[in-house]
Amino acid sequence: MSVAEIPSHVPVERVVDFDIFNPPGVESDYFAAWKTLLDGPGLVWSTANGGHWIGARGDVVRQLWADADRLSSECLAVTPGLGEVMQFIPLQSDGAAHKAYRNPVMKGFAARFITALEPSVKAATRELIAGLREKGSCEFVSQFAEILPLNIFLSLIDVPLEDRPRLRELGVQLTRPDGSMTVEGLKQAADDYLWPFIEKRMQEPGNDLFSRILAEPVRDRTWTVDEARRMCRNLLFGGLDTVAAMIGMVALHLARNPEDQRLLRENPGIIPAAADELMRRYPTVAVSRNAVVDVEIDGVTIQAGDLIYLPSVLHNLDPTCFDTPDAVRFDRGLTPVRHTTMGVGEHRCVGAGLARMEVIMFLREWLAGMPDIRLDPARPVRMKGGNVGACTAIPLMWEVPA
Numbered sequence: 001m002s003v004a005e006i007p008s009h010v011p012v013e014r015v016v017d018f019d020i021f022n023p024p025g026v027e028s029d030y031f032a033a034w035k036t037l038l039d040g041p042g043l044v045w046s047t048a049n050g051g052h053w054i055g056a057r058g059d060v061v062r063q064l065w066a067d068a069d070r071l072s073s074e075c076l077a078v079t080p081g082l083g084e085v086m087q088f089i090p091l092q093s094d095g096a097a098h099k100a101y102r103n104p105v106m107k108g109f110a111a112r113f114i115t116a117l118e119p120s121v122k123a124a125t126r127e128l129i130a131g132l133r134e135k136g137s138c139e140f141v142s143q144f145a146e147i148l149p150l151n152i153f154l155s156l157i158d159v160p161l162e163d164r165p166r167l168r169e170l171g172v173q174l175t176r177p178d179g180s181m182t183v184e185g186l187k188q189a190a191d192d193y194l195w196p197f198i199e200k201r202m203q204e205p206g207n208d209l210f211s212r213i214l215a216e217p218v219r220d221r222t223w224t225v226d227e228a229r230r231m232c233r234n235l236l237f238g239g240l241d242t243v244a245a246m247i248g249m250v251a252l253h254l255a256r257n258p259e260d261q262r263l264l265r266e267n268p269g270i271i272p273a274a275a276d277e278l279m280r281r282y283p284t285v286a287v288s289r290n291a292v293v294d295v296e297i298d299g300v301t302i303q304a305g306d307l308i309y310l311p312s313v314l315h316n317l318d319p320t321c322f323d324t325p326d327a328v329r330f331d332r333g334l335t336p337v338r339h340t341t342m343g344v345g346e347h348r349c350v351g352a353g354l355a356r357m358e359v360i361m362f363l364r365e366w367l368a369g370m371p372d373i374r375l376d377p378a379r380p381v382r383m384k385g386g387n388v389g390a391c392t393a394i395p396l397m398w399e400v401p402a
């Protein structure tokens with residue numbers, strides 16, 4: 001972590017010692033670690049990681065996140081070098097260019113395609129559950145949460161099942177980088193993996209996600225090879241660790257709340273509402289923006305060029321935005337666009353419908369196929385911070401059915 005000089009436009013009372021990649025106590029509780037910022041002003045300046053603002057109150061986070069006119073998405077991340085290397089489409093584009101790229105991607109994720117995907121998501125979920133059921137215990141993150149979204153991604157792009165181990169290895173680096181690969185190396189490995197599929201889909205389109213998107217024009221022309229690579233890279237990186245993190249949080253909630261396991265088993269009809277509420281309660285994605293003009297907010301000036309970090313956790317768990325936000329209430333009746341787990345405004349997640357379906361499917365199949373789960377008291381739950389926070393270890397146990 002690099003500690004930066006404090007710029008003269010930053011009031012000293014806004015300065016905090018807070019490393020977004022390693023908030024204090026994150027290893028045991030990501031949410032509690034972030035919530036310490038809710039006690040202070042709505043916008044703070046962190047001296048860590050080169051120096052940047054952090055939206056630290058729900059209304060500020062949401063307002064800045066939706067302000068695509070004054071805050072640019074091109075930079076991507078506080079992580080040095082990540083944005084320059086990845087060049088994601090549509091994530092790292094603004095204004096008219098963003099719209100031109102996003103439209104075809106949104107068409108590829110249309111609701112009817114998500115519905116058509118349900119049988120393969122169900123099959124992938126059941127297959128993993130069948131492999132665990134008789135074991136009596138598992139480390140849920142590595143044995144389930146990280147594998148399911150990979151298998152679903154492979155179904156999305158119509159990749160043969162034999163190819164799974166190769167992407168699995170890459171997926172481990174994507175979701176849980178151990179430092180053995182540089183950002184450049186990671187990008188290259190993802191590109192090498194994806195390229196044969198992209199090339200084939202550009203020449204002979206099929207019914208898969210890549211084919212559908214690449215068959216749609218960017219404004220009135222076809223995708224260039226470079227754009228196609230950047231878009232497919234965005235889909236791969238966008239849909240793996242985010243979903244793995246969410247499924248992990250949902251499983252952790254179930255393990256800590258046996259009454260909710262029973263409630264949902266007895267009332268499967270409320271599972272979609274439960275999925276929405278769990279997704280609100282356990283948000284772990286944060287995004288970065290670059291101010292393109294000066295922005296006055298919360299009594300301070302964000303100067304053009306400043307970097308701003310926006311964590312959804314500080315919107316969804318702020319009591320001034322949601323009533324008793326830490327409580328999980330399946331009858332809250334909030335629409336998914338009220339919270340910021342999937343973002344807000346022009347860049348709101350294109351995979352939101354797919355992610356929601358995956359969480360619903362996980363809840364349905366897990367509760368129908370597994371006995372009651374609980375945490376293994378002998379092994380700790382572990383979490384990590386980052387642009388996508390997540391559990392890194394969830395030790396589960398259960399009685400093996402006779």
Ligand code: HEM
Pocket residue numbers: 073089090091092102234235236238239240242243246285287288340341342343344346347348349350351352354355
């Ligand atoms: C629970 C799982 C997920 C979470 C929490 C999540 C979260 C987010 C968030 C917060 C954004 C907004 C980024 C911003 O404003 O800069 C976003 C955008 C995006 N997500 Fe997701 N996401 C999830 C699943 C997925 C899936 C399954 C895919 C695709 C397979 C996906 C692909 C994308 C893409 C391509 C964007 C960029 C959209 C744009 O810039 O217009 N995400 N996601």
